Amino acid sequence: MKPKTIGKNLRKFRVSKSLTLEELAVLLEVEPQVLIEYETKRKYIPYNLGIKIAEVLEFDPYFIGIDVLLDRKVTRNVFAPLSFKSKFTPFRFMWDFLKSMFGAVKKKKQDISSNIIENQLFSLEENSSSPFVFLRISFLLLGVAFLAAWAENIVIANLALSLFVPLGFMWFLFEAHHPRIIRGFELIKYFLYGGLISIIIVLFIRGFTGYIPFPIIGDLLTGLIEELAKILTVIFLVRKKLIKNPLEGILIGFAVGAGFTAFETTMYGMNELLTNLDMFEMIWIILLRSFYDLIGVGHHFWTGILAGVVVMISKSGHLKMRDLRNPVFFFWYILLATIHGLWNYNSSMPLTFVIALFSLILFILFWSKVSIDYKLQVALEKERLNDNLIEIESIESEEKVIEQEMTETNEDHQE
Structure with a gap:
């Protein structure tokens, strides 16, 4: 992606969030002049800053020239x-x-x-x-x-x-x-x-x-x-x-x-x-x-x-x-x-x-493989989400217990 396109996209996403350059600079903890250079002077945005900008403005970092690698191995096995x-x-x-x-x-x-x-x-x-x-x-x-x-x-x-x-x-x-x-x-x-x-x-x-x-x-x-x-x-x-x-x-x-x-x-x-x-x-x-x-x-x-x-x-x-x-x-x-x-x-x-049968079997096998992997991925994500919810509930209950104990301690001191 060309730096000119990156600058235009950055400006478009910033304006869509109704943020000035100064306000965005405060959120990113950088100087406004840095953002001006990326929007107007056709410079590439560093990876870490690009990821941070994408998180703040809530868009895919691809649009400012940042490719985030997926968490998976790229296979070279043809089968x-x-x-x-x-x-x-x-x-x-x-x-x-x-x-x-x-x-x-x-x-x-x-x-x-x-x-x-x-x-x-x-x-x-x-x-x-x-x-x-x-x-x-x-x-x-x-x-x-x-x-x-x-x-x-x-x-x-x-x-x-x-x-x-x-x-x-x-x-x-x-x-x-x-x-x-x-x-x-x-x-x-x-x-x-x-x-x-x-x-x-x-x-x-x-x-x-x-x-x-x-x-x-x-x-x-x-x-x-x-x-x-x-x-x-x-x-x-x-x-x-x-x-x-x-x-x-x-x-x-x-x-x-x-x-x-x-x-x-x-x-x-x-x-x-x-x-x-x-x-x-x-x-x-x-x-x-x-x-x-x-x-x-x-x-x-x-x-x-x-x-x-x-x-x-x-x-x-x-x-x-x-x-x-x-x-x-x-x-x-x-x-x-x-x-x-x-x-x-x-x-x-x-x-x-x-030929028709071979082609159909090939498609069915590939589609089955991908569909099964997708269902497994969805199931794992749901399980991970449930584990996170359980962990959050556990932390919240512990905080309530600690808060209750502190309240009782304060009451004892007052007596």
Whole structure:
């Protein structure tokens, strides 16, 4: 971050707290001239002073050029994203999760809060431990697509069908994680902006590389370009956001990939329509792609994994370009780009399902690993909080006893 930007941010946060330079200097126990230099003379702020300023003004020190390292080791083990204490752990997790999911389908209407969608969009409050809003979104999009096709409204039918799987699947994952770690409104933003920006990056790169006529080489290059474009988009969109948990990275990456999937499927559908001049051919190609997107092959799965890996190897929780130099990321980038390229190249139906199954299992294992770690972290934080409360109560009771003893002693002296 440039010193000029640091100075502007420092001034913005100071003004937001209605503090003058002199008042802030008193709180920080420094001379006002020091703060003037940082705000106007384009100087970097020392680490310790930067941390103190961020605490006083209550903002993320990243905005004044201070990266606070997270309390965790950065792994260089390429298989760390799939490491479990027990080989049965992911299966137990998925079994419990599926029971929760199907329990949502049987949920009684009176159990559903009327403001749950509003809370999911704008709040981190918990309303339910079972995902079910995604079903409403999916059925709504299917209904709109059916009515649009019946009315021969090609554009609406194309859009609704293209959104059906990626948007519904994204909301399913969003509802499935607890406690809530991100707001639904943010996820929709990443879905829309991420899909558009990543497609623009792909088209820009394609302007230089073109399409290589050799099938396998061209398909592998496509995988490398598109996976790179999406992860660059993720880093750009979250450049000012602190992401401490890989689960949040998966959700954001999944949203960006789902947006890419939706827009790409729309383009495939329109190409089919313009080629064959048949709306039902367009609907068929969109449904076929949606089926594959559902069973394991899709940008949402691959970008979700990659974004989660980048968060896992980030030292500060602020994703940066330098994180892409980590060998763990490089391994997963090459692996997923290769899966992507082989999928594009493959024309054999049995091999199609093998690739889809491998991709789906890979995502489920990684998502299970991250979700289990997140739940464990939340449980440990609650336990630590309870211990602190017990300790505070113990100290308060001791103080009351001491105060009572002193009162009794004073009364004895007075007698």
